[in-house]
Amino acid sequence: MKRIGVLTSGGDAPGMNAAIRAVVRKAIYHNLEVYGIYYGYQGLINGEIEKLELGSVGDIIHRGGTMLYTARCEEFKTPEGQQKGIEQLKKFGIEALVVIGGDGSFRGAEKLAEQGFPTIGVPGTIDNDIPGTDFTIGFDTALNTVINAVDKIRDTATSHERTYVVEVMGRDAGDLALWAGLADGAETILVPEVDENMEEIIKRLKRGHARGKKHSIIVVAEGVGSGVDIGRQIQEETDLETRVTVLGHVQRGGSPTGRDRVLASRLGAKAVELLLAGEAGQVVGIENNQIVYHSIEEALAKKPPFQQDMYQLSKELSI
Known part of the structure; x- marks a missing residue:
């Protein structure tokens, strides 16, 4: 193997740049050429591909977003789109591909692997919803963004004696809401898994108010429902002054934390090691602080287990 490609796909996550840097520099260290594919699978189909050098990834480890940009691509879900992508890879002499993204990105990687093209997936998503890894790249940064925001909201909630509903990202997975809610001492955490x-x-809020509680924080994962609707229902049924904050895409941005930078560096390097060892169709991850890998098929076949013990703890500590 002499030439590999790397792309980012789906929603951006802090630490993707650190992962790109690790892939490029680890590959060059082992005398491989690396080609960056811009705009995800759409860029692959369009041939938006260029060679990356050591300097191409300089000064990016601390930056949020992705220097390769990202896009969603419906065409790549079709056999015709996949064939166009493979033709572009062959045109540039790319022999293997590292895909940085979430489950949607890995489905594309799986299709390439099924057609005999070596691929390795690197989990980059703030939702932390990829099986086979304790944490995904971007989760820790997004978590700290939410924590910082809720800390500030609690200040004004205390000052005005209000109930605040804070909606965070997480359509199908509640990790971000769960971890942030526990870290911020939220009175209630709403997640898709429960x-x-x-x-x-409503009864809990009324009980708290009756014993003199002046404010409450409720963290809601977007997959549960609209924070605005939940806030309206709470105010109508409790008569407590209620405000709603939807954090939105601010959760995806920002300089990655040290934990995310290190995780991205380790996972990106491992992806190159696997390709050099002849492995393909795998997703790298971290379990008990050890770098591991599992088949893409296994990563897509199930959901990561919900941490019910943490959820129960949050309820016990918010009485």
Whole structure:
């Protein structure tokens, strides 16, 4: 193997640049040429590909987003689109590919692997929803962004004696809401994995108010429902002054934390090592602080286990 490619796909996540840097420099260290594919699978189909040198990835380890940009591509979901992508890879002499992204990105990588093209997936998503890894690149940074925001919201909630509903990202996975809610001492955490009874939440808020509690924080993962609707229901049924903050895409941006930079560097380097060892169709990850890898098929076949013990702890500590 003499030439590999790297792309980022799907939603951006802090630390993707650190992963790109690791892939490029680890590959060059082992005398491989590296080609960057811009705009994800769409750029692959369009042939937006160029060679990357050591200097191409200088001064990016601390930057959020992705220097290779990203895009969603419906065409690559089709056999015709996949064939166009493979033709471009052959045109540039690229013999293997590192894909940095989430489950949607890995589905594209799986299709390439099924057609005999070596691929390795590197999990980059703030949702932390990829099986086979304790953490995904970007989760820690997004978590700290949410924590910082809720800390500030709690200040004004205390000053005005209000209930605040904070909506965070997480369509299908509640890790971001769970971890942030526990870290911020939220009174209630709503996640897609648990069917919470709104009547019980209303009762809990009323009990707290009756014993003199002046404010409350409720963290809601977007997959549960609209924070605005939940806030409206709370105010109507409790008569407590309620405000809603939807954090939105601010959670995806920002300089990656030290933990995310190190994780991205380790995972990106491992992806190159696997390709050099003849492995393909794998997703790298971290378990108990050890770098591991699993088949893409396994990573897509199931959801990561929900941390029910943490969820229960959050309820016990918010009485």
